[in-house]
Structure formats: structure tokens, C-alpha cells
Amino acid sequence: MLIQLIIDRFEGKYAILEFQNKNSLIFKFPRSLLPQGAKEGTVIRFNIDLDEKETETRRKNIQEQLDNLKKKDQGGDIQL
Amino acid sequence: MKKLIIILTLVFSLGFTGTLSAQENLKIYFLDVGQGDSSVIISSSGEVVLIDSGPEESLILNYLENLNISHLDLLIASHAHADHISGMDKIIAKYRPKTFLDSGIPHTTIAYQKMITAIAKYNLNYYQGTSRKINLGPLTFTILPPANPLLRESELNNNSLVIRLDFKDFSCLFTGDIEKEREGQLLNESRNNLKVDILKIAHHGSSSGSSPPFIKAVNPETSIKNE
Numbered sequence: 001m002l003i004q005l006i007i008d009r010f011e012g013k014y015a016i017l018e019f020q021n022k023n024s025l026i027f028k029f030p031r032s033l034l035p036q037g038a039k040e041g042t043v044i045r046f047n048i049d050l051d052e053k054e055t056e057t058r059r060k061n062i063q064e065q066l067d068n069l070k071k072k073d074q075g076g077d078i079q080l
Numbered sequence: 081m082k083k084l085i086i087i088l089t090l091v092f093s094l095g096f097t098g099t100l101s102a103q104e105n106l107k108i109y110f111l112d113v114g115q116g117d118s119s120v121i122i123s124s125s126g127e128v129v130l131i132d133s134g135p136e137e138s139l140i141l142n143y144l145e146n147l148n149i150s151h152l153d154l155l156i157a158s159h160a161h162a163d164h165i166s167g168m169d170k171i172i173a174k175y176r177p178k179t180f181l182d183s184g185i186p187h188t189t190i191a192y193q194k195m196i197t198a199i200a201k202y203n204l205n206y207y208q209g210t211s212r213k214i215n216l217g218p219l220t221f222t223i224l225p226p227a228n229p230l231l232r233e234s235e236l237n238n239n240s241l242v243i244r245l246d247f248k249d250f251s252c253l254f255t256g257d258i259e260k261e262r263e264g265q266l267l268n269e270s271r272n273n274l275k276v277d278i279l280k281i282a283h284h285g286s287s288s289g290s291s292p293p294f295i296k297a298v299n300p301e302t303s304i305k306n307e
Contacts, residue, residue: 055188058188058193059186059188061193062186062187062188062192062193062196063186065193065196065197065200066184066186066196068200069196069199069200069206070184070206070208072205072206073206073207073208075210075212076212077212077213077214077215078179078181078207078212078213078214078215079215080127080153080154080178080179080214080215080216
């Protein structure tokens with residue numbers, strides 16, 4: 001999905017972006033991730049897709065890490 | 081309020097300087113981290129517990145420093161959303177808590193991955209938030225674990241750990257970000273564990289939680305909301 005936004009202003013490390021749909025949505029976006037030359041009033045485009053393969057890869061890796069931690073838990077109340 | 085022995089502090093600025101000296105009492109600091117949660121508990125005998133770390137790494141690190149925290153005995157993450165676990169990896173690296181406890185429900189975010197990587201790297205004792213008690217000096221934490229089966233609606237929030245802290249005749253309930261669905265279940269599962277003196281209101285006081293029957297059962301003398 002391609003969406004178009006307008007840079008309303010900059011506030012510190014963030015750009016305040018305006019998305020015009022039925023309603024106007026305003027949200028913050030890190031200034032450092034904007035292309036060079038972006039300034040107030042510039043129109044930018046985001047191409048947004050689901051990355052299901054990467055999501056599944058991350059889910060598996062993290063589950064494996066967590067499972068390794070859980071193996072150490074022997075259950076029962078904990079006396080510290 | 082009971083004649084307790086409780087210092088309840090909302091910390092409003094980084095300029096705040098707490099002190100850990102001459103602790104005769106339990107101290108609970110509900111930190112003002114904005115939209116998120118973080119609470120520091122310091123026992124009368126010097127044990128220190130951190131429940132959640134809020135949404136901003138630099139903020140929580142500054143708070144811990146300004147409170148003169150030198151160690152953490154127990155680190156708890158109520159659930160894996162970034163407004164509760166940001167900076168956990170840095171906290172683990174700096175304070176090297178011996179013990180970590182969370183809901184055992186993973187997330188795919190970088191913040192979560194950094195946290196569990198740090199737990200393994202620094203060899204913390206990992207415990208899952210099952211139905212159990214944790215005894216730490218004069219403190220007893222009773223874990224009210226996520227539902228079984230897990231709630232699928234608003235999953236991470238509703239499967240937050242709910243934690244009851246007891247110290248002498250004082251009690252406090254930390255509710256993570258549970259919502260009405262989970263509150264309803266808790267009324268059936270754990271009604272006897274819900275009545276406390278202080279309630280850390282769930283989900284930053286969102287309208288998704290704090291149903292009247294739940295609040296009635298908890299019946300706190302004081303409630304704390306972070307927003």
C-alpha cells in the first residue's frame with residue numbers, strides 16, 4: 001500500500017507528518033529516517049507491506065531464545 | 081490509610097533525588113514515565129525490585145540513578161509491549177539483577193529481543209510468571225498469571241502478569257495492562273487476592289480496563305494512574 005504524507009513541521013528529533021484521509025492524522029516519525037532534502041511542506045511516500053516471511057523468522061528465533069530461558073525455570077515458589 | 085510505613089512517591093522530574101538511607105519502611109516509587117509503567121520497590125531491609133521500565137530507556141536509567149539505586153534483586157516485566165520494557169537490556173547490563181520474571185509470552189519487537197538476549201548474556205535466573213509466590217526479604221509477591229488458555233483479544237495486554245505485593249499488613253496490586261476481559265476472569269479466579277491498599281490502575285487508566293466490578297473487588301484506599 002502506498003501512502004502519501006506531508007511534513008508539517010520538525011520537533012527536535014521528529015518530523016510531524018500529516019496523513020490526509022477521511023480525517024487528518026498526525027503522527028511523529030524520526031527525522032533521521034527521512035530522505036535527505038526533506039523539509040517542511042515536502043510530500044513523502046511510504047510503501048507499506050506485510051513482511052510475513054521476516055515476521056515468521058523473527059517469531060521463530062525469539063521463541064527459540066525464550067524456550068532456552070524457560071528450560072532453566074524449575075517451577076514452584078521462589079525464595080530469593 | 082494504615083499507619084504504615086509506606087512512602088508512596090510519584091516522581092515528577094529527573095531532578096528528583098531519592099535516598100535509600102535509614103530505611104525503616106517500604107518504599108514504592110511509581111515513576112512518572114508518561115504513557116507506560118515503571119515502579120521501584122525498596123524493602124525495609126534494602127531489597128530492590130523493578131516492575132516494568134516504561135517507554136524510554138534514558139528516562140528510566142536517569143530515574144534509577146537519581147534514586148541512588150545500586151542494585152536490583154528482582155526485575156519483572158508485566159508484558160512485552162515497549163512502553164513497559166524499553167531499556168531493559170541496559171538496566172540488566174548496568175544493575176545485573178539476579179532474577180528476572182515475565183509472562184513468558186514473547187513478542188517480535190527489537191525491544192523484546194534485546195531484553196531476552198541480555199537475560200541470557202548476563203545469566204539471570206529466568207522465571208516464568210506462573211501461579212507462584214516470590215519471597216524476597218520481608219516482601220512477598222504473589223503472581224496471578226495470564227489466563228489458561230491465553231486471552232486472544234488484545235493479547236499481550238490481557239495476558240499481562242498481575243502481581244500482588246504484601247509487606248506486613250500492607251498490600252499493593254500491579255495490574256500491567258489488563259483489560260476488562262481479564263479483570264472479569266480474575267474476579268472468578270482470584271477474588272481473595274484482589275483486595276489491596278494500593279492499586280496501580282491497569283493500562284494507564286484506559287477505558288478498556290478498570291471495570292466497576294473489578295474496582296469494587298479491589299476496593300483500594302489509594303489508586304495510582306500513569307498517563
